[in-house]
Amino acid sequence: MGANAQTTVQKFLSGAVLTAEQQNTSAATGVPVFASTVTRDAAFGGANKVLAEGQTCYLEDANVVQYYDGAAWATVGPTAAAKVLQVLSTAKLDIYSASGAFANITGLSVAITPSSVSSKILIMASVTGAGGGAAMGGFKLRLTGGNSANYIGDAAGVRQRVAGAAQGGVTGEHGAVATIVYLDSPATTAAITYQVQGQGMTTSETMFLNRAVVDTDNTTQWRGASSITVMEISG
Amino acid sequence: MIDYALILTANYKGSSWQLNGETYDGLTWNSDTEKPTKKVLDDQWVSVQAELKAQKQAAIDVRASAIAKLAALGLTADEIAAL
Numbered sequence: 001m002g003a004n005a006q007t008t009v010q011k012f013l014s015g016a017v018l019t020a021e022q023q024n025t026s027a028a029t030g031v032p033v034f035a036s037t038v039t040r041d042a043a044f045g046g047a048n049k050v051l052a053e054g055q056t057c058y059l060e061d062a063n064v065v066q067y068y069d070g071a072a073w074a075t076v077g078p079t080a081a082a083k084v085l086q087v088l089s090t091a092k093l094d095i096y097s098a099s100g101a102f103a104n105i106t107g108l109s110v111a112i113t114p115s116s117v118s119s120k121i122l123i124m125a126s127v128t129g130a131g132g133g134a135a136m137g138g139f140k141l142r143l144t145g146g147n148s149a150n151y152i153g154d155a156a157g158v159r160q161r162v163a164g165a166a167q168g169g170v171t172g173e174h175g176a177v178a179t180i181v182y183l184d185s186p187a188t189t190a191a192i193t194y195q196v197q198g199q200g201m202t203t204s205e206t207m208f209l210n211r212a213v214v215d216t217d218n219t220t221q222w223r224g225a226s227s228i229t230v231m232e233i234s235g
Numbered sequence: 236m237i238d239y240a241l242i243l244t245a246n247y248k249g250s251s252w253q254l255n256g257e258t259y260d261g262l263t264w265n266s267d268t269e270k271p272t273k274k275v276l277d278d279q280w281v282s283v284q285a286e287l288k289a290q291k292q293a294a295i296d297v298r299a300s301a302i303a304k305l306a307a308l309g310l311t312a313d314e315i316a317a318l
Contacts (some may be wrong), residue, residue: 008258037317041251094255094256095240095256095257096254096255096256097240097243097244097253097254098244098252098253098254099244099248099250099251099252100252100253100265101250101251103251103253105254106253131243132241132244133244133248141291150313186245203249203250203251204249205244206243206244208240213241213244213269214241214287215238215240215241217236
């Protein structure tokens with residue numbers, strides 16, 4: 001049985017004597033309020049103070065009730081839910097095409113300034129397009145900004161490591177949508193620009209954004225839209 | 236409207252470039268080779284269109300030939316369509 005364990009709930013009658021032990025038990029099993037975990041730990045430190053299983057407290061900065069389980073403090077009930085602190089998005093509605101190595105897709109980027117170093121940034125990019133000029137027909141995508149450049153597949157021989165890819169195009173009217181969803185932990189409050197980079201399936205193939213390879217002006221053809229959206233999530 | 240991206244794709248394989256929008260003004264040339272002028276590209280548009288049309292017709296012809304050969308082997312139209 002721990003130091004805070006009780007076998008009865010004291011009821012005082014008229015003329016009864018309140019002992020030091022009874023007062024100490026009352027103080028230890030109440031719900032003391034502290035500004036933070038720092039002041040809490042300081043309050044239970046020092047000589048003649050016993051932090052024992054069953055001790056509870058309330059933390060003002062986090063607005064939570066905690067209990068001590070004999071080894072560590074635990075929060076009562078669910079922890080505070082993560083909150084979306086800000087949402088930013090860029091839509092690219094015009095067409096773009098490029099041939100060669102990976103390059104920034106003009107206009108498919110978004111800048112965000114995290115409000116806290118503990119915030120996470122959820123990045124969502126949707127890219128509509130096609131690839132042409134070679135037999136494969138398709139395009140590949142990468143992200144830059146924060147730690148997002150690390151969001152690529154594992155190394156495997158000489159294969160190109162990318163964040164997303166889609167097959168569609170060659171010489172026809174086909175199109176494809178590639179999406180990238182990545183949760184970044186940039187650990188900064190400085191502005192970050194998340195940028196989508198694109199490339200055809202080979203460096204000699206063209207990536208067509210928001211259009212098919214064949215783009216004749218008739219009702220069977222199409223023009224698409226692409227976007228990048230970022231959400232700051234409280235850490 | 237002249238499709239500069241298609242012209243570049245067809246006739247400048249291996250070059251590095253970016254085209255923002257649809258007009259020649261949006262063309263950024265990244266290769267070490269000389270950037271083709273608007274007139275040079277414009278002059279290639281008719282032949283690129285003809286080449287694309289020929290490619291499309293060739294694909295149609297190959298498909299028709301394949302269907303005819305399968306039909307000659309006794310496959311019905313439904314069976315061919317299911318392939």
